[in-house]
Amino acid sequence: MFDCALDDFRIGDCVGHAEELRVVRERLYCTACRAIDQQFVYFVVYRGILVDVALDLASAEAQLRSFSFERLLLWYHDLYAKREAERRERWEVERFLRDVVRWYTEGYDQMTPEEREQKPLGLLFFHNRDVLASAADPVAAVRAYLEAQENDGKNRT
Structure with missing residues (x-):
């Protein structure tokens, strides 16, 4: 329904x-x-x-x-907070996917750790650099990201 x-x-x-x-x-x-x-x-x-x-x-x-209308207002508040958290999570996933594409299409996966250190990455890949650097390929990066998200979810509960 x-x-x-x-x-x-x-x-x-x-x-x-x-x-x-x-x-x-x-x-x-x-x-x-x-x-x-x-x-x-x-x-x-x-x-x-x-x-x-x-x-x-x-x-x-x-x-x-x-x-009670007052109870309804409290639920709307909770729903809004849930919506914002879900938007933030979706944005983080989208950022990770953009980072994966850029990491592998621009050849960062082919660089040695020393070469990556010499290249000024600044904030580029800041949130996902460790996962990307340790992954052998895009599928491994996605697996590692999902595993980290799952573990983070377990730690929150």
Whole structure:
């Protein structure tokens, strides 16, 4: 019901437009047996934010009527912070990919460490220099970058 993106949604996620106030009835799906159950759940969407999941329509409608606007503002704040973090992460990935292209097309991979030190790189490759210098080829660079990102993600949790 939410853009058919096959995404996982959690309470507090943006699932629609800000003007949307609705209750969405959905059948349960069991991933273990890959079957659709006859039981329904009701998703409560207030101003485009998934605010609750109820087992019956009456509870869902009551939640929709009584939902706190102040709580919604806090969720918008959290969503904005999440958006900014995702934009920053996307920019870092794009920067890495541009660095990989430049490193291998301009022959930095063919230079010895001494030759690279003599060439004034300044801020060029600053964030990704270690990964690029230690990688044998572009695929190895991508693997090392992904590994570092995965380890960084584990360290944050």
